[in-house]
Amino acid sequence: MTLLERARRRGAHLAHARVEAVEVRDSRVSAVQLNAGRVVTGGFVNAAGPFLRQVGRMVGVDLPVFSERHLKVAFEDHLGIIPRDAPLLICADPQTISWTDDERAVLADDPEAQPLLGILPAGAHCRPEGGTGSAWVIALWAYDTAPVEEIFPLPSAPYFFDVTLRGLTRIIPALEAYIYRPPCPTIDGGYYTKTRENRPLIGPTGPRGSFVMGAFSGYGIMAACGAADILAAHISGEALPAWAAAFHPARYEDPAYCAMIDAWSDTAQL
Ligand SMILES: Cc1cc2nc3c(=O)[nH]c(=O)nc-3n(C[C@H](O)[C@H](O)[C@H](O)COP(=O)(O)OP(=O)(O)OC[C@H]3O[C@@H](n4cnc5c(N)ncnc54)[C@H](O)[C@@H]3O)c2cc1C
Known part of the structure; x- marks a missing residue:
């Protein structure tokens, strides 16, 4: 509640609605279709928890979760x-x-x-x-x-x-x-x-203006504040800490990275 109240003081608005589609124009997010209306926006964060993959498909990505x-x-x-x-x-x-x-x-x-x-x-x-x-x-x-x-x-x-x-x-x-x-x-x-190696996905994915923050396995409450910090840096263009790369969704497009985690025998439960 504290974080929500602080976000509201800075202009955030909480809408209780289902995301049904994400509109993309010229390879960039242009609007989000809700079951209760439409929001014109250039930014969208998929933080849908267990429905991460389903919502990812709305921006044309198949998230590795x-x-x-x-x-x-x-x-x-x-x-x-x-x-x-x-x-x-x-x-x-x-x-x-x-x-x-x-x-x-x-x-x-x-x-x-x-x-x-x-x-x-x-x-x-x-x-x-x-x-x-x-x-x-x-x-x-x-x-x-x-x-x-x-x-x-x-x-x-x-x-x-x-x-x-x-x-x-x-x-x-x-x-x-x-x-x-x-x-x-x-x-x-x-x-x-x-994800396969049990690290979250935090960063840009799909069309411009589209981000993902999820795959928090059994540690999402513990990781939430640190994860939100790097998501905010991705969105605002601020400098990222070096460790943000470990969670960037694009790591799964790197064959060397995928080969490395293929070789890991135990990624541990957390
Ligand atoms: C039994 C159990 C015990 C756990 N214990 C711990 C623990 O001790 N410590 C810890 O740190 N973590 C724990 N976790 C893990 C933690 O609960 C998750 O990692 C965390 O909740 C993930 O947060 P999230 O915001 O990514 O997803 P969620 O908390 O699942 O939130 C996703 C939200 O997206 C919404 N959503 C989905 N699809 C749509 C849509 N189309 N439109 C609009 N909204 C949508 C959902 O309604 C939901 O509100 C536990 C998990 C379980 C199952």
Whole structure:
């Protein structure tokens, strides 16, 4: 809100509307078509998060991004298993879940659930949520990071709480008490929209006056202010810091750069 209020004091206007098309004349942005009108402008920033690629097509570019679904679950730890002053707790080891024979049979029957029978990656984590008097815990485990289509509302995830809970029992065995008597969970989440090497896209792309700022994967809140600084420098023509080149969309047009990241075996999750 502070940033929005400061922007408004400098003349910014916030319109709640859907961008439906971007008009280009003489290779330069000339207007943006909204579901609630038309804005004549020479500048357009695509910051559409999971819809970055879709909006990119409106200016004729195919942005090199894809999305992973990342869920989180909140539940009431009514047995008080996780101390309220516990830090973020992360299981750093890959693991196989100890399903019963009956459970294995059910999962084996469901093609989407079959991977849950194999080795799942490191990273199940949780932390207490809420102030004094709260019993809530938030837990996450990105055990399935295959690229997916961006769909809202998110498709249901019937195994997510159970799998995450079981994954956490590796580091917090007392959570086993909830496996067959689970508290009612609240599941939500979103998409990590990202590039292959997991660096964002910030800078000009497509026709003159068109910019992109996105592919912030799982670190967009942390990166927002620094990213906005270099986007503003791109738009205003101010000097860019040396590191801005690492995020310039044009890096994907450089075959040497693409060959270099092809050779990276692990681009790390953030
Ligand atoms: C489960 C989960 C946990 C996370 N935890 C963290 C964390 O702890 N720390 C952190 O830094 N990051 C975290 N992230 C990542 C962070 O949420 C994202 O990186 C960040 O929200 C990306 O910001 P954005 O502005 O690019 O996109 P978004 O926040 O998705 O905003 C995009 C906006 O564009 C709008 N839009 C899309 N299409 C159109 C259109 N055609 N017209 C008009 N508007 C449009 C959307 O409605 C939306 O408001 C997490 C993400 C998930 C899913």
